Amino acid sequence: MEANRNSTAFSWLLLLLLSHLCLWMKVQSTEMPSVQFKAVNLGGWLVTEGWITPSLFDDRIYNNDLLDGTQVQFMSTASGKYLTAEDGGGSKIAANRNDASGWETFKLWRVADDQFQFRVFNKQFIGLDGGGGPSSSIVAVATVPAESETFQIIRNRDDRNRVHIKALSNGMFLQARSEGTVTADFSGEPDWGDSSNAVFVMKVFGGIQGEFQVTNGLGPVQAAQVMQEHWDTFIVEDDFDFIAKNGLNSVRIPVGWWTAMNPTPAPFVAGSLDVLDRAFSWAEKYDLKVILDLHAPPYSQNGQDHSGSRDGTIEFGSTQETIDKTVEVIEFFSARYASSQSLAAVELINEPSAPAVTLDVITRYYEAGYAAVRRHSPTAYVIMSRRQGAPPAELLTLANGRSRTVIDVHYYSIYSPIFQSMTVQQHINYIYQSRASQLSKITQDNGPLSFVGEWVAEWKVPGATKEEYQQFANAQLEVYGKASFGWAYWTLKTEKYEHWSLKWMIENGYINL
Incomplete structure (x- = not known):
């Protein structure tokens, strides 16, 4: 009898402990910040974006329209046909297309001011068959470019889109022959006449303006000087005071x-880590919190300028190594800044793109990245960015039950076609209705916190008045103010686009916080 009573008492005690444990876990997963985060992004500073700072891409860069990732097409003036990678790659290069599309478009890898490698549709590189003899045919079979895949583009002085293409491995020029074959066997100096087989019209488009492009374009010596000047002047201590x-x-x-690598891998240049340290010290001085956001992982997650990509190819998640290397970066930053009183959160990656980055990949990465942060900080929030093009609610299961997790959504009213013809009132209604509904789906009791990590009071409403901009901004502040973690305006400063600059918007009375 006594044994039964003891057993019953023990069972009740166990149930009580389990209920308290469940309650503790629930509280841990939804622990609210003491104040809602009202933040501004320091975009274009430690991760270059050319539209924010176009001055970095000025004439200091020779051939500044031919940076890494720029897309080019070549038409033979003699035949009027475009160069093409047959089958998209893995075969020969021919000059037999009347029109240009994917197989006729090549991405540049810049080797020097006027020397390039050409990446084709299937990611191989154009090169000389057999490494380059005196009359080599042109193929696209190499997956790793070498000298035989490196060419010089020589531009006509009067028409820079009129070019000769010289193969560095044999010193001869490419020519498109009458039967459509392409060879590197034109010796001597070709003329610029239309009938020359060695003359091509180059169409240039689709460039990228990111950190890789500016540093590789400037070269190591000039890049070190230019980037240090940019870091020292674009964001300064007075901005933190402001x-x-x-x-x-x-x-x-x-x-x-x-920034986390020592030595800094080329073409990136050293110095940004010291600047980041300085930013943390300024944040501490002015009692500001820091949300550290991995905008550019070792392998691009979305192919955009701000992802550190060389040519727009998305490689994050293509192998386990790409995930592991990115976790190492998170580990470095977490260890370095865990003791800073200003560190509030670590965002594991910015805007991974769906479907290129799958849910399985991002789940495996977020689990490993979360663990890396927790190895160094039990209190820093861990932010998981939604995949572009995927519903943010897909992260709820992953984030739920983990302490101090946040789901980041970015809300812009400018890129999607649905915004192109909206009136002022339609834009505002969209914020109060659609955006509010979207945000409420991830702002749940006992779930992860919600964060509008990027938004801006800009739209495509021609001739909008200052008052209308104010109404648009206030609508977003009201709706995004309901995010349980907070929001962050994109961005503090730009050289050109005023409404994207929160500093300009505040100084000119468009936004009052």
């Missing part, structure tokens, strides 16, 4: 993987 005095309590700092 942020603290104008109703904001935190900054979201985009960083690139190269």
Whole structure:
């Protein structure tokens, strides 16, 4: 009898402990910040974006329209036919297409000011068959480019889109022959007449302006000087003072993987880690919190300028190594800044793209990245960015039950076709209805916190007045103010686009926080 009573008492005690444990886990997974984060992004500073700072891509870069990732097409003036990679790659290069599309478009890898490698549709590189003899045919079979895949583009002085293409491995020029074959066997100096088989019209489009492009374009010596000057002047201590005095309590700092590397991998240049350290010291001085955001992982997650990509190819998640290398970067930053009183959160990656980055890949990465942060900090929030093109609610199961997790969504009213013809009132209604509904789906009781990590008071409404901009901004502030973690405006400064600059918007009375 006594044994039964003891057993019953033990069972009740166990149930009580389990219920308290469940309650504790629930509280841990939804622990709210003491204040809602009202942040501004420091975009274009430690991760270059050419549209934010176009001055970095000025004439200091020779052939600044031929940076890494720029897409080119070549038409033979003699035949009027475009060069093409047969089957998209893995075969020969021919000059037999009347029109240009994917197989006729090549991505540049810049080797020097006027020397390039050409990546074809299936990711092989154009080169000389057999490594380059005196009359080599042109193929696209190499997956790793070498000298036989490297060419010089010589531009006509009067028409820079009129070019000769010289193979460095044999010193001869490419020519498109009458039967459509392409060879590297034109010796001597070709003329610029239309009938010359060695003359091509080059069409240039689809360039990328990111950190890789500016540093590789400038070269190591000039890049070190230019980037250090940019880091020292684009964002300064006074900006942190301004942020603290104008109703904001935190900054979201985009960083690139190269900042965590020692030595810094070429073509990136050293120095950004010291600048990041300085940013943390300024944040501490002005009582601001830092959301550290891995904007550019070792392998591009979305192919965009801000992802550190060389040519727009998305490689994150293609192998386990790409995930492991990215976790190493998170580990480095977490260890370095865990003791800083300003570190509020680590965002594991910015805007991974669906379907190129699958849910399985991002799940495996977020699990490993979360563990890396927790090895160094039990208190820093861990932010998981939604995949572009995927529903943000897909992350709820992954984030739920883990302590201090946040789901990041980005809300812009400018890129999708649905916004192109909206009136002022339609834009505002969209914020109050659609955006509010979307946000509510991930802002749940006892679930991960929600964060609008990027938004801006810009749209494509021609002739909008200052008052209308104010109404648009206020609508977003009201709706995004319901995000349980907070929001971050994109961005603090730009050289050209005023409404994208929160500093300009505040100083000119468009936004009052």
